[in-house]
Amino acid sequence: MDTTSPAVFVNGALLRRYIGQKVRAVIQVIRSEIGSVVGKSTDDQQIVVKGSPQPPLTSYLEVIGIAESDNTIRAEVWTNFGDSFDAQNYNELCKLANGEFRHLFI
Amino acid sequence: MFSSSQFEPNSAFSGGGFMSSQAYESSSSTAKNREFQGLVPVTVKQITECFQSGGEKSGLVINGISLTNVSLVGLVCDKDDSKVTEVRFTLDDGTGRIDCKRWVNETFDAREMESVRDGTYVRLNGHLKTFQGKTQLLVFSVRPIMDFNEVTFHYIECIHFYSQNSESKGQQAGDVTQSVNTTFQGGSNTNQAVPLNPVVSSQNDGNGRKNLDDMILDYLKQPACTARQQGIHIDEIAQQLKIPKNKLEGVIQSLEGDGLIYSTIDEYHFKHVEL
Numbered sequence: 001m002d003t004t005s006p007a008v009f010v011n012g013a014l015l016r017r018y019i020g021q022k023v024r025a026v027i028q029v030i031r032s033e034i035g036s037v038v039g040k041s042t043d044d045q046q047i048v049v050k051g052s053p054q055p056p057l058t059s060y061l062e063v064i065g066i067a068e069s070d071n072t073i074r075a076e077v078w079t080n081f082g083d084s085f086d087a088q089n090y091n092e093l094c095k096l097a098n099g100e101f102r103h104l105f106i
Numbered sequence: 107m108f109s110s111s112q113f114e115p116n117s118a119f120s121g122g123g124f125m126s127s128q129a130y131e132s133s134s135s136t137a138k139n140r141e142f143q144g145l146v147p148v149t150v151k152q153i154t155e156c157f158q159s160g161g162e163k164s165g166l167v168i169n170g171i172s173l174t175n176v177s178l179v180g181l182v183c184d185k186d187d188s189k190v191t192e193v194r195f196t197l198d199d200g201t202g203r204i205d206c207k208r209w210v211n212e213t214f215d216a217r218e219m220e221s222v223r224d225g226t227y228v229r230l231n232g233h234l235k236t237f238q239g240k241t242q243l244l245v246f247s248v249r250p251i252m253d254f255n256e257v258t259f260h261y262i263e264c265i266h267f268y269s270q271n272s273e274s275k276g277q278q279a280g281d282v283t284q285s286v287n288t289t290f291q292g293g294s295n296t297n298q299a300v301p302l303n304p305v306v307s308s309q310n311d312g313n314g315r316k317n318l319d320d321m322i323l324d325y326l327k328q329p330a331c332t333a334r335q336q337g338i339h340i341d342e343i344a345q346q347l348k349i350p351k352n353k354l355e356g357v358i359q360s361l362e363g364d365g366l367i368y369s370t371i372d373e374y375h376f377k378h379v380e381l
Contacts (some may be wrong), residue, residue, distance in 0.1 A: 076227070084253070089258045089259075089262070090258045097265075103151075104149055104265065105201045106201070
């Protein structure tokens, strides 16, 4: 990772709060195109992630990168998160990490 | 688990001088403050933050607990295994970065480190150390993560540990510490003054949350209850407060140990101590 700034946990709804900042999100891959991946965030919103990950891709991907708009992330780091991932848990974590327990993360 | 022999000398000194003021906030948790040998899940942010406020001499203190062993989950970066006996890398867990060092003395260690590459998510268990102003982690266990629900789990565990310890600074919610409280009561008389502290701080606990102790005490303090000579049976308390009896039992024991209630005609009837 070239930037050392912390990455905020986001889901679809929280992404718009951090435009221009480093974020991390787990998305469920819907389809992958050249130069980007279209996925579903943990709260069922469509997110486009720009970049080219290394194939093969698993169903869930974690992307860490800069939020470009309220539904786009320009990814720097891609991590395969496997095929069985509890998106609901992660979604709740996003809410907590941005709410009451923010200071533990950012 | 907490040896009382470790405990008494500290209390004899009244916790003064040696321990920080946290000793007064919580008596039975001073055992916890002194040497919490367990593994605490933390984020790198928590480590860097607490170090800045504590300073080297006090050791690392997070939420009033002096930590040494921590558990972290994050991505490995800048792995440097040029030295034969030592592997260094940086762990980035999304909240910050921390330098890690792993001594490799046996083949087991070497094999463990081989599977760790840059960009691998790992679970680390290690010992926090400060060296020349920098915080470092001396890692004794590294495991690549296979199921990524562990990542979610780790952060939730950090939140859980943090919230459990900050809401019960004086009054322990956990059963372990309650039992430490009661066994401690059986100890020497010099310790008498100290255990009252958690009681005081819990009564002054201003966060508005009605905990079980307060609910039981409030119930027993009612004139209708204090008037009854034989006290109130625990079943009745459970019924009135609509709380299962097994939950009450531990709390009643600690209230009794603290001298707030006493048993009357038998071990199931209790009355509030009127001062």
